[in-house]
Amino acid sequence: MKWNEHTTGQRIKLLRGAVTQEELAEKAGLSIATIRKAEQDRGHISLPTLLRLAHALGADISVIVGQQAPRRAMLADDRTTLRELSRTVHDTAAGIGTDREPVDFADDLVAGWDAYRAGRIGVAGQFAASCVRDAATVLADAAEDRRMVACGVLADAYRLAAYVANQLGARDLAYAAIGHAANRARQGGDPVREACVASGRSWVYLRDARLDDAERTADISYTSIEPAYSDRDPVLLATYGWHVTFAAVVAARRGNTVAAEDLLSQGFAAAARLGRDVMVNGTAFGPAAVTAQALGIAVSTGKAGKALNLAKEVHDWSSLHQAAQNRLQLDIALAQCDTRQYDTCLDTLLTVCKEHPEWVRHQTLPGVIAQRAGYATTARSRKVAKIIGATLA
Template identity: 55%
Template sequence: MPQWSDYTTGERIKILRGREIRQSDLAEMTGLSIVTIQKAEQDKALSLPTLLAVADALGVDTSVILGQQAPRRAQEQGDRMMIRDLSRAVHDTAAGILPSTAEPATVEELQATTDRCWRLYWRGHYIEAGALVAPFLTAAAARLHEQAAGEQAQAWGVLSDAYRIAGYVANLMGARDLAYAAIGHAQQAAERGADDMRVALVGSGRSWVYLRDARLSEALALAEKSAADIEPRFSRATPEELTAYGSHVNFAAVVASRMGNKERAADFLSQSHATGARMGREVRAHGTLFGPVSATTQAVGINVALGQTGKALALIDSINDVSGLTEAARNRYAMDKALAQADAKQWDASLDTLEATLRSAPHWARHQTLPGVIVQKVGRASTARLRRVSELIGVAPGTHGFLPATAKTAL
């Protein structure tokens, strides 16, 4: 499979343009003539002004067009534009730069927007969530500037929430530098708001950024500290407090499993299951959902990561109803289930699970790397079925490279 650098500059522009943007559309977006766009895509001429205009219109760095770095997996033009707008909002608001049209919303309106962003995020609609966070940040920053000194705690708290969501979206989309920046601003805002719960939530978010950046020991230390900082007394804890704590210890178990530390992972899982059992039901709070079903489904992925396939399959057999989970959590559980089935050499069952999820949640699946990992593991399934699933995720069976889906029709 060709690497990104193997294409010509013109081919890369055509791939990035994709099916949704015609040459005439790109000409209008850049203010260039269609002849100029055609020449660029035919590798006949590409001046610096044209390169800069095309890169800006397509929402990528010039180095991507020149082949010096590959585009992030499965990102389309709309995805790239969202990340660029989100980046500008994060950096500008942190610097105190607001557009002249910025209008401060009420704290109640901002809290409602927080809830809406999280609903989109946990449904797997990451692009929509990120698109909403950008103006949300501006409105939250404007609210903070309107508040009198000594009356800003609530505004700082809401601003921290907005930065945390921005960090989550950026981290999931692979925009690591933006994720670090956003989660750092979220921490500062939470501390300014003097809210211990928000500080711990942000700490857990930073731990996730560390995890995806392969800083495992730091991720585990921070995840463990964040959980310890908000550990409630079970006899008097509210469902919301248990939700936050359960989510934290469960994530600590995830990090420990990625490090191959079975004892610590088991200890955290024990606390997670105990918290879920105490709650008795799934509860949504603080931008997450947790309960007994969440604890069990997430334990499946943790056991898979530890190579404990038998335990993972036993847990899968015990799970009867996942309808109470968020859409993203259900999809992630399905991926963990498919991975466990693949590890057990249940090839056809694994592909059945994977294909059902890819077809039911394509908007979620195209931002995930795990489907490609599962396809690599499945080596003895029906060739036709394997090819069908591979086409859904844009990879070729038996390869480890990735070709943007648009390239299959653009070239």
């Protein structure tokens, strides 16, 4: 039987293995009754409960809901891209294949990040492989006075590779690439770039359900670049604001709502000092960006009504890159589901699925939302299931 043909309860039981229900309940911080109800497929599992189960089972939520197999099935093109990316990351780290004529790849690196932020993960992976190889070649050929700059650029290329690998579920490669990015960023001597890499590592930990490590690393990412009150540099403020807001997301995932609210307030304060959304390295931060993250936090902590109210506060989300807008729509869809607006929820989800199917394939929430919107119109449910490749049992 294929992984997605099992029910969610059966998948939890299979992932639990020899661990008892009592042991899983204790590790997840849930009641035994909740574990039994989940394994018996009685009712829908809330997102906070899924997050706790994912952490305790050491698995992505997407694996629990059947959107991805434990060893993450992927399309042939994705597998080819991942194989090339893996070979390039490991070879360049060992100094293999860098004895070529250096080429100008600046536009390709920008294009790679643009593709990633637009949700075109496969294309981003192709750019990442070529940029890592080219950046490593430039570094190998760089004069002493240009090595720090070259190290910084290679760090950016490795970070893109780590993000793509993380989206494709290749966690070992993601850890390797983000580790190489950290080494090169440190050699480049740029604290802001080091903070970006630390935040990236935190995200890898988060997807791997290593919440303690994710929180610790997220804290490093923003405390290392905290601006002085008198500092008005928009790049620094935007970078700090983004990282402290992401730290709030991590705290919320751990169930530490007090810390999440405190960090979120710092993010809002940074956004207020900016007064507008500022684009830094292709990512926007400002009032719209922090509100979008606050909305996601509200959903993940079971405050669907608050999330929908936040969605009404901002009338223009265009400053957010496409992937961020897509994620925002998923959060709104989940909030609609939690408030029993099932057909509206699937309409929102279908819009994202139809317009950005490649991005959706690598996300967890579509499967969660589709399974929980069980009272929606059958035709809508089937359309969603077909796009994301998940059963809704």
